[in-house]
Amino acid sequence: MQQPLAGCSPQRQNSTTTFQNPNFLEIQDLTKKYGSYEAVRQVSLTVNEGEFFTLVGPSGSGKTTLLRMLVGMEAPTSGVIKLKGSVINNLPPNKRPTCMVFQTLALFPHMSVGLNVEFPMQIRGLRESERRTRAWELLKMLHLDPNKYYEKFPSQCSGGERQRVALARALAYNPEILFFDEPLSAIDAQLRKILQKELKDIQRTTGKTFFYVTHSLEEAMVMSDRLAILRAGQIEQIGSPHEIYSYPKNAFVASFMGEVNLLDIVGTGNSFAFWELRRSRFLIHLPETLPSEQKAKLLIRPENLRFSSTPQASPANSLPGRILNEFLIGSRKQFHFEVESGTILTVERLREEPIPTPVNYVYWEPHESQILNS
Amino acid sequence: MPKTGFLFSIPYLFLTACFFVIPLLLVIWFGFMPPKTFSLWQLPTFTNYSFIFSQAYIKSLGWSFLLAICTVILLLLICYPLAFAMAKVFKSSATFLTYAIAASLFIPENIRLFGWVIGLMKNGIIGGTLKLFGFQTDSLLYNIPVILLGMCYVYLPFMLFPLVLGIKMIPDQVREAAFDLGASPWQVFSKIDLPLSMPGITIGSVLVFVLSIGAIAEAKILGGQAIVVIAADIETEFTYGQNWPLGSALSTLLLLATLSLVFFVLAKINLAKILGKSEH
Numbered sequence: 001m002q003q004p005l006a007g008c009s010p011q012r013q014n015s016t017t018t019f020q021n022p023n024f025l026e027i028q029d030l031t032k033k034y035g036s037y038e039a040v041r042q043v044s045l046t047v048n049e050g051e052f053f054t055l056v057g058p059s060g061s062g063k064t065t066l067l068r069m070l071v072g073m074e075a076p077t078s079g080v081i082k083l084k085g086s087v088i089n090n091l092p093p094n095k096r097p098t099c100m101v102f103q104t105l106a107l108f109p110h111m112s113v114g115l116n117v118e119f120p121m122q123i124r125g126l127r128e129s130e131r132r133t134r135a136w137e138l139l140k141m142l143h144l145d146p147n148k149y150y151e152k153f154p155s156q157c158s159g160g161e162r163q164r165v166a167l168a169r170a171l172a173y174n175p176e177i178l179f180f181d182e183p184l185s186a187i188d189a190q191l192r193k194i195l196q197k198e199l200k201d202i203q204r205t206t207g208k209t210f211f212y213v214t215h216s217l218e219e220a221m222v223m224s225d226r227l228a229i230l231r232a233g234q235i236e237q238i239g240s241p242h243e244i245y246s247y248p249k250n251a252f253v254a255s256f257m258g259e260v261n262l263l264d265i266v267g268t269g270n271s272f273a274f275w276e277l278r279r280s281r282f283l284i285h286l287p288e289t290l291p292s293e294q295k296a297k298l299l300i301r302p303e304n305l306r307f308s309s310t311p312q313a314s315p316a317n318s319l320p321g322r323i324l325n326e327f328l329i330g331s332r333k334q335f336h337f338e339v340e341s342g343t344i345l346t347v348e349r350l351r352e353e354p355i356p357t358p359v360n361y362v363y364w365e366p367h368e369s370q371i372l373n374s
Numbered sequence: 375m376p377k378t379g380f381l382f383s384i385p386y387l388f389l390t391a392c393f394f395v396i397p398l399l400l401v402i403w404f405g406f407m408p409p410k411t412f413s414l415w416q417l418p419t420f421t422n423y424s425f426i427f428s429q430a431y432i433k434s435l436g437w438s439f440l441l442a443i444c445t446v447i448l449l450l451l452i453c454y455p456l457a458f459a460m461a462k463v464f465k466s467s468a469t470f471l472t473y474a475i476a477a478s479l480f481i482p483e484n485i486r487l488f489g490w491v492i493g494l495m496k497n498g499i500i501g502g503t504l505k506l507f508g509f510q511t512d513s514l515l516y517n518i519p520v521i522l523l524g525m526c527y528v529y530l531p532f533m534l535f536p537l538v539l540g541i542k543m544i545p546d547q548v549r550e551a552a553f554d555l556g557a558s559p560w561q562v563f564s565k566i567d568l569p570l571s572m573p574g575i576t577i578g579s580v581l582v583f584v585l586s587i588g589a590i591a592e593a594k595i596l597g598g599q600a601i602v603v604i605a606a607d608i609e610t611e612f613t614y615g616q617n618w619p620l621g622s623a624l625s626t627l628l629l630l631a632t633l634s635l636v637f638f639v640l641a642k643i644n645l646a647k648i649l650g651k652s653e654h
Contacts, residue, residue, distance in 0.1 A: 072554075094558060106547035120555040123556040123561060173555050
């Protein structure tokens with residue numbers, strides 16, 4: 001079940017890109033303690049040059065603390081941060097060739113959009129004409145017509161426009177790495193999807209290294225070349241979206257992916273296991289053997305469950321029950337299938353797929369399920 | 375329905391007219407009455423104003439302005455770092471400081487100033503202590519720096535609290551963003567903190583300026599005969615001088631000078647623009 005963690009994603013269109021520097025950003029045993037509380041515990045990871053890397057974790061997992069250490073706003077308790085081979089632990093944020101797009105965007109409210117974008121260049125002492133040209137280029141690249149937006153104030157822009165201004169300002173700093181602290185979390189779902197793709201586009205066209213932090217695995221899957229899953233200050237799994245989706249390392253990672261079915265099973269020493277419920281007990285055919293008495297979780301994806309009127313022949317597993325609810329989700333239909341009161345399995349089928357009548361069972365083949373550590 | 379808004383405002387319009395507008399107009403009108411008279415029903419005249427400009431009153435007005443401007447500048451320098459610390463650095467101790475500083479306002483101003491007199495007079499707290507160690511000092515009172523000290527002391531809360539509120543309004547992430555984009559701590563201060571705390575600076579400065587231009591107790595109690603401020607002149611005309619029209623004319627002049635300076639400054643500092651709320 002364990003997969004090699006390193007390596008770039010093979011299934012994406014930019015698989016042709018060979019990353020110039022595989023150890024562009026190196027983090028070794030990074031730890032942050034607040035008193036006795038460890039917000040980040042011995043995190044080690046590397047980011048390749050030109051990569052879109054995402055750190056995913058629920059709130060309180062320490063992702064913002066980790067990010068603040070990387071940009072220099074928080075000092076690590078121990079560990080090393082290396083950028084292009086040199087240690088940057090002790091560089092203050094204004095001396096680091098890194099830049100962060102904040103969750104609140106943190107645009108300067110007293111400056112026009114144009115001056116916001118020019119700010120880092122003004123600090124660096126660029127000539128005004130040069131600053132202006134570059135700011136116009138950046139605004140254009142981010143689909144903000146400079147003629148219209150240069151003079152506007154951030155308060156006169158919409159959420160999505162402000163998002164782009166913040167990104168333009170960060171790009172104007174010309175950092176080696178851009179960090180993002182959930183900048184899309186305050187934006188409505190529809191616009192968020194557009195901006196996610198735009199962000200990915202900009203990352204590809206500029207060739208910059210992006211380090212993105214989010215609590216949404218879905219968002220991470222859409223944009224990232226590789227992602228790391230953080231839980232309680234520790235990394236659970238690092239890999240390409242494909243690797244994470246296909247081979248989640250444990251039940252936490254799997255449950256993080258949204259509506260998946262995770263069955264609490266107990267091994268019998270062969271390829272069968274018991275699924276114990278309050279009133280019934282099912283013998284489940286596993287994809288591999290599980291030691292006797294060992295507890296584990298069985299992952300079955302909603303799309304791998306099918307309906308039938310009669311039990312299926314072995315080795316398929318059939319569970320009796322009834323459909324409780326159905327929801328239309330775009331091209332798919334989702335069902336809540338009740339095995340026993342309080343125990344519900346999520347089933348997803350294509351919208352136009354015929355459903356047998358009556359529905360008495362759900363079934364799946366053993367190879368469609370995965371055994372995970374809880 | 376649009377009429378109700380006006381209807382509801384009538385009590386306040388009435389109060390404002392009775393207690394603010396009419397008294398003010400009376401003072402202005404009184405300034406045009408012949409000197410040393412007490413009736414409002416006479417032919418207006420410019421006698422008081424021509425008398426003011428022929429005498430040394432301009433000097434008093436000048437002292438008042440100078441002291442007020444110096445107080446504002448000194449208090450800005452003293453209060454900004456403290457306000458910054460209270461808004462951004464101290465956590466729970468900021469509340470204690472707020473109460474401690476506000477508590478001084480519960481004691482009347484002139485009593486607190488007499489406290490300073492005891493401290494600064496010959497063989498007072500400072501002089502007496504120094505004497506124990508063999509240093510003989512004269513009275514530290516009755517000079518302009520001591521007047522300024524008293525004014526800064528009395529009006530400190532009026533600068534400090536607006537500044538604290540103003541600085542509190544600067545989002546931390548905006549400051550961090552500037553720092554992250556390469557700005558030095560000094561650049562963060564000059565390009566972010568200072569412009570964004572301008573509302574607090576403006577309110578505090580106007581408040582302190584207006585209060586200290588009408589200040590009288592500091593110059594009298596701590597300054598003795600060192601200088602005469604305009605408020606003291608006005609008081610004299612209304613009391614010993616028994617020349618209400620002249621006092622009124624002086625008041626009107628002070629009001630005019632103060633208002634024009636305040637409006638000039640406020641016009642220069644466009645608060646709406648600073649806060650990025652300018653609408654076109």
